[in-house]
């Protein structure tokens with residue numbers, strides 16, 4: 029009988045002949061990623077009492093949530109992790125100024141390959157399903173167990189297949205598609221499941237756009253989320269790693285729990301917005317009326333990539349950020365920062381009145397670089413709008429595409445990009 | 460950490476709704492606290508500070524579906540545990556949070572109707588291995604899932620760290 033991609037990868041990683049949904053398997057882990065919370069992992073690891081990690085070459089640590097350190101407490105945890113990394117011989121360490129957001133830095137530096145089992149102490153580790161990896165988030169103590177033995181138990185997930193055909197309308201992007209899907213399925217709609225995205229509309233997407241889908245699938249509870257391993261992806265990866273690459277794919281006769289079909293052009297007419305305070309509280313933009321915004325945030329592991337900065341630069345070129353609004357722009361990595369600088373996007377955004385923050389998570393997790401006051405509203409290209417996520421518990425976060433963030437920054441309120449840039453052009457730019 | 464018991468008795472401190480995310484349980488601004496015991500201070504800080512203030516050791520938190528969704532932050536489970544919560548009982552749990560609870564030795568019990576079948580202050584008796592919840596105050600049984608054997612092993616060991624310590628010592 030055919031297998032889904034999740035089943036195939038788990039069969040290989042567990043050394044079994046076959047697996048079925050709900051079975052528990054013990055799989056070897058190919059890559060273990062942590063960010064600042066490596067300090068929690070480190071503490072649990074030391075408590076377990078083993079002298080050495082199982083394989084220092086398979087551990088990657090990337091500082092991103094609080095860079096550069098915003099407080100003495102953070103500086104102290106950074107310091108402790110640096111010392112641990114040196115003592116354990118962990119070579120893949122991206123310190124402040126060397127990397128960016130973990131989910132961008134990992135693939136950008138060739139660490140992720142199709143068919144891998146990848147765990148990270150971050151819920152959005154699902155992002156790496158865009159590279160054909162069985163990639164999922166785990167807690168810090170569980171990671172200490174992985175650091176100790178290099179294996180982890182998984183319950184084999186049932187798979188939800190989402191087929192997207194058709195053409196996107198102007199200004200509609202991967203972010204609108206995934207918000208639309210989350211709005212339909214709900215915050216627990218893919219709980220414990222694997223998700224496989226496929227279809228012509230997905231295969232035409234850039235790798236950056238596919239990452240948006242895999243990243244946000246976490247917000248409907250997905251354990252892992254894949255987009256196709258095709259030539260677009262393999263070419264992207266070949267430019268970043270000399271390692272041999274494998275073209276993994278689900279079997280044609282794989283068994284799915286459910287198949288959802290979407291026509292990008294017929295089903296999604298306008299930008300989708302996740303309204304406060306839930307990611308599945310999704311409404312089409314026109315249903316919202318006048319919503320003034322005090323801050324616009326362009327960045328994060330969801331939408332801080334070059335194509336996102338490009339579309340924002342296009343919308344903000346020759347225009348100004350509305351007097352009522354602050355625009356905070358955060359390139360997802362040092363590499364993207366440099367590319368955006370070279371291509372002039374950052375200059376355009378700064379000239380418009382935007383402020384560039386250093387590559388990292390920025391205000392996404394409510395620590396620094398754009399915290400909201402009570403009563404303020406923010407339009408953000410990030411992935412969570414929970415109560416108090418970006419500051420005051422009485423602030424409001426609206427999640428939207430980069431194009432809507434940029435258009436709203438100009439208008440000072442939630443706005444359709446077509447109202448700012450008159451001629452219609454496709455939203456998916458090459459990056 | 461000492462081993463945990465599979466039979467618990469305590470009062471329901473609070474009943475919460477659907478989709479209680481880990482930002483609500485433990486705000487992101489305190490994620491640079493990496494001493495587990497200290498996380499308890501900030502439990503439910505933004506939305507339900509009164510719950511944190513009132514918790515007595517061994518009390519239960521009851522919720523509807525998808526409890527613990529969102530961020531993988533282990534501090535959310537740690538804050539509940541070190542604030543003294545005896546178990547979390549919910550209609551369903553988000554997967555990373557569920558694993559975090561069990562790994563820290565905090566029982567997380569799936570009971571689809573728990574939020575409807577008890578009131579704040581009710582006294583409950585839990586038998587985790589048997590999958591039985593008894594609402595002593597209302598004298599009724601509440602349907603619940605049995606904790607799977609792997610979770611039972613971790614809870615009785617007192618969490619994953621204690622479990623692995625023992626395994627590697629053996």
Ligand code: SF4
Nearest residue numbers: 152328329389392393
């Ligand atoms: S950008 Fe936001 S969602 Fe992404 S890893 Fe950082 S804090 Fe998490």
